Amino acid sequence: MSSVATQQADTHSGAHEEETGLWSWITTVDHKRIAIMYFVTATIFFFVGGVEAMIMRFQLMNPEQSLISAELYNQLFTMHGTTMIFLVAMPMAVAFFNYVVPLQIGARDVAFPRLNALSYWIFLFGGLYLNASWLFAAAPNASWVGYATLTSSQFSPGVNVDFWFISLSILGIASIAGGVNFITTIVNMRAPGMKLMRMPLFTWMTFVTSFLLITAIPVIAVALIFLGFDRLFGTVFFDPGMGGDPVLWQHLFWIFGHPEVYILILPAFGVISDVIPTFSKKPLFGYPIVVYAGILIGFIGWGVWSHHMFTVGLGPIADSFFVAATMIIAIPTGVKIFNWIATMWGGSIRFTTAMLFSIGLLAVFTVGGLSGIMHASAPVNLQQHDTYFVVAHFHYVIVGGAMMGLWAGLYYWFPKASGRFLNETLGKWHFWTTMIGFNLTFFPMHFSGMFGMPRRIYTYSADLNVAIYNQLATIGAVIFAISAVIMVWNLVQSWRKGEKAPADPWGAPHLEWSIPSPPHHYNFPELPTVRSREPLWNDGEREEILAVTMGEATEEPHMPNPSYWPILLAASITLAWALVMTGVWWVIALGIIPVFFCTLMWGLEPAFPEDH
Amino acid sequence: MFALARGGAVLLLLLLAACGTEYPQNSLSPHSDFAETIHQLYVSIFWWTMFILAVVWVLLAWVVVKFRAREGDEKPRQIRGHLGLEIGWTVGPALIVIAIAIPTIQAVFATQRPVSEDAMTVEVTGHRFWWEFHYPEQGITTANELVLPVDRPVNLRLGSPDVIHSFWVPKLGGKRDANPTVAVRDGEEPKYNWLFFTPQETGYFYGQCAEFCGESHAFMAMRVLVETEEDFEAWADRWRESPGALPPSGPEQPEDETELEMAGMPVQADEPDELEVGDEDPLVAMGRDVFLNQATCLACHAIEGTSAQGDRGPNLTLFGERTTLASGILENNPENLAAWIKDPWAFKPAAAMPGVDYDMQGTAGFWPATELSDEQVRAVSAYLLSLK
Amino acid sequence: MAQAAAADHHATNTGISNFKLGFWTFLASECLFFGTLISTYMVYKGTALVGPYPAEIFSVITTTVSTTVLLFSSLAMVLALDAVQKANKKAALWWLFAVIAMGGIFLGMEFQSYLKYIDYGLTLTSSTFGSSYYVLTGTHKVHVLFGMIWMGILGWRIYTNRIGPPQAEQVEVAGLYWHFVDIIWIVIFTLVYLIP
Structure with a gap:
């Protein structure tokens, strides 16, 4: 099937081509370029977070070590968690949303191209701002959940926590803007015939994730505002001496925090729901069920937050409610896993790297899901909460689930973005070192946790007898680090001189494979008409689509103007938030002026060429 | 696979x-x-x-x-669901x-069942970074080593004056958070968390704070001693008899000599005579004097029956009976104790206790450093270890 | 609606322009934002350790007046949009001015109340009630202020003939925002001032 599609449109000429050069990237509003910038930035932050993890692993390798100070350790684990969630897993998923969703639904760009660029720049500046704290030796040190009252100015008098709450607020703006953008894009900009129930699963999961973003982020935003007011202006939201309740922070944080978990995992579910059918040569088994299960997970994900709080003392009735809700969520997740296996059943499975990562996800995510069922049981949670068992659990979910899925997506869509394959040999090295390194790092943590090692500790007593598990984990972490280096080596090499990829290298069913690799900046010369869920797998429909997608645009495509206001507005927003740190109201008010000015100029600037 | x-x-x-x-x-x-x-x-x-x-x-x-792909595979059947x-x-x-x-x-x-009538209450307070145990029925306060009678239900009331801690002794009970106690209006009862269980075997159990509470969270361990009812009552009696107050009378002081040796103190040939007649070790006497009259120890620490009644730090009554030091992180022996008194931050950064040769490291709000000679430090540790 | 569609360049699946749909989505996000603020206020309502307590200081009459003014500003907003769509520039400007003026009166009255409450001893730092009350209503006031600035910019663009019937959607979306801010205030008014 793929041989039909090898007719690569090599005629990259004509007036419609995109400019190159640094300035064109800074002012770009092209969703594909923004996606690449997202991916590269997130990968760099992945290494930052990875180095933090490695230092911690060496500190914990043996009991009662002091390679680094306790204070530095606390900064490292706080930054590791914050970085990996907000600067790696989320933006890396957003990179795929950006690249893939418009192509999958047959659109020329997202609904708000400049807003899209703004999201990226805010993410970049927010991430840099967070990491700038290292320069002042004042990295956040109150853990990624930042529980009150530890974050109060009484118990965290330095600027560490200020860096944390300010950069999270900045990053939240990017997430809400992204959510608004993708909901609008998916609702409004589908090609003719692309009904909701014909959308590829990745687009579906992007859709669900976007709803979670716009609803979950405002809650943490309010919590951060409370924290900021407490720290800077002396309000008493979380001050127990004045009747403020520190547990309120935990509720607000986890009302955001649990949907956040699904924000991380659903994109990965979407990726493998596209990858598995392609490499099994079978349509997704139970498509509507998989869609509904995804929606259900997103929906119930709102009613389970207190399962992070079973030790807080909410009482048996609340505990029972959240036990029930949490266990119910296991059902749609299980349904998804069975549907994926059924998709492979009877298929003709090709073990490309993308497929290996998808199968790897099924194998290890299940472990994380099942350990999750263990501590969904509130009494069992009393033993497991805040131990390395939980550390093992959520790494199995976030690395074994979210990241493995995104890496599957990387190998799957890289040829589309670059016009070249990622090297499959290096890819398999990447996969196997990841599997070995990852499991060796995190599997022993189940044991160290069970045998009494709490999390977030700088060191542990030799009496606990958990050194062996920590040594295994450290060895595993080294292997895992090597796998990351292999991945980047592969990316760099293949981007420059990888094997050329045709438009449809995998024989895949969806619209993004109907256009050249890499696509024109306008994606589709004309919008194709879709008649089924797997348009490229249906004889007749395929030819019709290719006839309109593989040509050149006959007239100047109607594309948005490049703009430098997104980067300027992002910079001014970051500056304004940074000034919040001063705690002086008129300085903060001054900081709003550039934001206001940039917003105004943005509003007055025509988004499209004809808007004069 | x-x-x-x-x-x-x-x-x-x-x-x-x-x-x-x-x-x-x-x-x-x-x-x-x-x-x-x-x-x-x-x-x-x-x-x-x-x-x-x-x-x-x-x-x-x-x-x-x-179902791996093989040469000459047919196109698989396109099944869409079942x-x-x-x-x-x-x-x-x-x-x-x-x-x-x-x-x-x-x-x-x-x-989380209702507490039974015969349960013994212990008020557990998580501090940065140590545990306080108050037995309201017995009128006892101790720290870091919780003593419980076997087979008697115990109801722990958990609270904190600063940040969230979490009580966890895996073999017995927990985790349950010790939340900062929220102030309420006059006439209302503040809310606490409770942990209710019955130890079923005597033994020596490890526990640890399980909610990140700041710089030395890793160094906030504890021990639980589950004893027979008689041993527990005897311990409670010893506590109330306030051994720190007066020089001990009577001849039964067999451990002193070994203790001095452990402390690295040369045991003079003529001193055992004094010990034999029941007189007090001069080092202990000196230590008591330093503790109660010269250093600032008593501003934070209490020893039952003495003028030391501070309540910011651990209650040191029966300190000599404790197996560990500094909330379960060091073995309780003279060397460790002396080293701890000299520089607590070497073992527990950001601990609220000022050391002897410790420069406050820019953290305001703690007590000023205590100026003690090495000998005075040895004396204080000998005194504390004699409290049993 | 016809003008709204014309302002957008692509036929959309829903027939609603991206701008308007995106803004609706944003307002959904804002609902959660205010929902969290209001919930916190409700949770903290009875927990203030020291007075003044809500019942002692709130004057339902004053707030009813300011609420009514804000409600009428929504009516003015509707009429402004109607005028823009009918290319009645003069009326559009007058109605937009009315929106800004009523927003200003609302803010002025509320600011007056703030001063009064501070006099009674209720400040941002005095109690959980003070903190959650001022942060909730303050956030709302910032929204009103932002809306007034937005209306001002729209007015200027109408005055300089850059917004006419084809661009009426710009006014329509600003109107969505203004009505949203209004509705939020109704909720706040009910939960904070009316329920004792």
């Missing part, structure tokens, strides 16, 4: 390694009714999850082996979930 085999091998190896090793903070070794309830529940859930894992892994392995299967793998897991949820909810209520 290889992943599965390797995963299984690792699992087996670790299980083998786990057998025969002593884990003092093991959450799978219940010694109270509370821990036992949890453990039974955990074991049943463990087997359910292993069953599901086996089903998923076996199916996955089978599919991966059986209602019966979908219902099956929705209902199946749902039944398992119910099978897990019912005993879970029973255990939720069992582990």
Whole structure:
């Protein structure tokens, strides 16, 4: 099937081509370029977070070590968690949303191209701002959940926590803007015939994730505002001496925090729901069920937050409610896993790297899901909460689930973005070192946790007898680090001189494979008409689509103007938030002026060429 | 498939390694009714999850082996779904979930059941970074080592004056957070968390703060001694007899000599004579004098029966009986104690206790450094260790 | 609606322009934002350790007046949009001015109340009630202020003939925002001032 599609449109000429050069990237509003910038930035932050993890692993390798100070350790684990969630897993998923969703639904760009660029720049500046704290030796040190009252100015008098709450607020703006953008894009900009129930699963999961973003982020935003007011202006939201309740922070944080978990995992579910059918040569088994299960997970994900709080003392009735809700969520997740296996059943499975990562996800995510069922049981949670068992659990979910899925997506869509394959040999090295390194790092943590090692500790007593598990984990972490280096080596090499990829290298069913690799900046010369869920797998429909997608645009495509206001507005927003740190109201008010000015100029600037 | 085999091998190896090793903070070794309830529940859930894992892994392995692409494969049948299967793998897991949820909810209520009449209350306060235990019925306050009678229900009231801590002694009970106590209006009762369990065996148990509480969170451990009812009462009596107040009378001081040796003090030939007649070791006397009259110790610490009645730091009554020092992180011996008094931050950064040669490191709000000579430090540690 | 569609360049699946749909989505996000603020206020309502307590200081009459003014500003907003769509520039400017003026009166009255409450001893730092009350209502006031600035910019663009019937959607979306801010205030008014 793929041989039909090898007719690569090599005629990259004509007036419609995109400019190159640094300035064109800074002012770009092209969703594909923004996606690449997202991916590269997130990968760099992945290494930052990875180095933090490695230092911690060496500190914990043996009991009662002091390679680094306790204070530095606390900064490292706080930054590791914050970085990996907000600067790696989320933006890396957003990179795929950006690249893939418009192509999958047959659109020329997202609904708000400049807003899209703004999201990226805010993410970049927010991430840099967070990491700038290292320069002042004042990295956040109150853990990624930042529980009150530890974050109060009484118990965290330095600027560490200020860096944390300010950069999270900045990053939240990017997430809400992204959510608004993708909901609008998916609702409004589908090609003719692309009904909701014909959308590829990745687009579906992007859709669900976007709803979670716009609803979950405002809650943490309010919590951060409370924290900021407490720290800077002396309000008493979380001050127990004045009747403020520190547990309120935990509720607000986890009302955001649990949907956040699904924000991380659903994109990965979407990726493998596209990858598995392609490499099994079978349509997704139970498509509507998989869609509904995804929606259900997103929906119930709102009613389970207190399962992070079973030790807080909410009482048996609340505990029972959240036990029930949490266990119910296991059902749609299980349904998804069975549907994926059924998709492979009877298929003709090709073990490309993308497929290996998808199968790897099924194998290890299940472990994380099942350990999750263990501590969904509130009494069992009393033993497991805040131990390395939980550390093992959520790494199995976030690395074994979210990241493995995104890496599957990387190998799957890289040829589309670059016009070249990622090297499959290096890819398999990447996969196997990841599997070995990852499991060796995190599997022993189940044991160290069970045998009494709490999390977030700088060191542990030799009496606990958990050194062996920590040594295994450290060895595993080294292997895992090597796998990351292999991945980047592969990316760099293949981007420059990888094997050329045709438009449809995998024989895949969806619209993004109907256009050249890499696509024109306008994606589709004309919008194709879709008649089924797997348009490229249906004889007749395929030819019709290719006839309109593989040509050149006959007239100047109607594309948005490049703009430098997104980067300027992002910079001014970051500056304004940074000034919040001063705690002086008129300085903060001054900081709003550039934001206001940039917003105004943005509003007055025509988004499209004809808007004069 | 290889992943599965390797995963299984690792699992087996670790299980083998786990057998025969002593884990003092093991959450799978219940010694109270509370821990036992949890453990039974955990074991049943463990087997359910292993069953599901086996089903998923076996199916996955089978599919991966059986349906890999081969030369000359036909285009597979394009099956889009099967209602019966979908219902099956929705209902199946749902039944398992119910099978897990019912005993879970029973255990939720069992582990938070109403307190029985005969329960002994202990007020547990998590401080940065140590534990305080107050026995209101006995009028006793101690720190870092909780003493409990076996087979008597105990009801722990958990609170904190600063940040959130979490009480966790895996073999007995927990975790339950010690939340900062929220101030309430006059006439209202502040809310506390409670942890109610009955130790079922005597023993020596490890515990640790399980909620990140700041720089030295890792150094906030504790011990629980579960003793027979008689031993517990005897301990309570000893506490009330206030051994720190006056020079001990009577001849029964056999440990002093070994203790001096342990402290690295040369044991003079003529001193044993004085000890034999029941007189006090001069070092201990000197230590008492330093502690009560010269240094600022008593601003924070209390010793029952003396003028030291500070309540910011651990109560040191019967300190010589404690097995550990600085909330379970050091063995309680003269060297460690002297080193701790000289520089607590070497062991526990950001501890609220000022050291002797300790420059405050820019943290305002703590007590000023205590100026003591090395000999005075040895004397204070000898005095503290004599409190038994 | 016809003008709204014309302002957008692509035919959309829903027939609603991206701008308007995106803004609706944003307002959904804002609902959660205010929902969290209001919930916190409700949770903290009875927990203030020291007075003044809500019942002692709130004057339902004053707030009813300011609420009514804000409600009428929504009516003015509707009429402004109607005028823009009918290319009645003069009326559009007058109605937009009315929106800004009523917003200003609302803010002025509320600011007056703030001063009064501070006099009674209720400040941002005095109690959980003070903190949650001022942060909730303050956030709302910032929204009103932002809306007034937005209306001002729209007015200027109408005055300089850059917004006419084809661009009426710009006014329509600003109107959505203004009505949203109004509705939020109704909720706040009910939960904070009316329920004792």
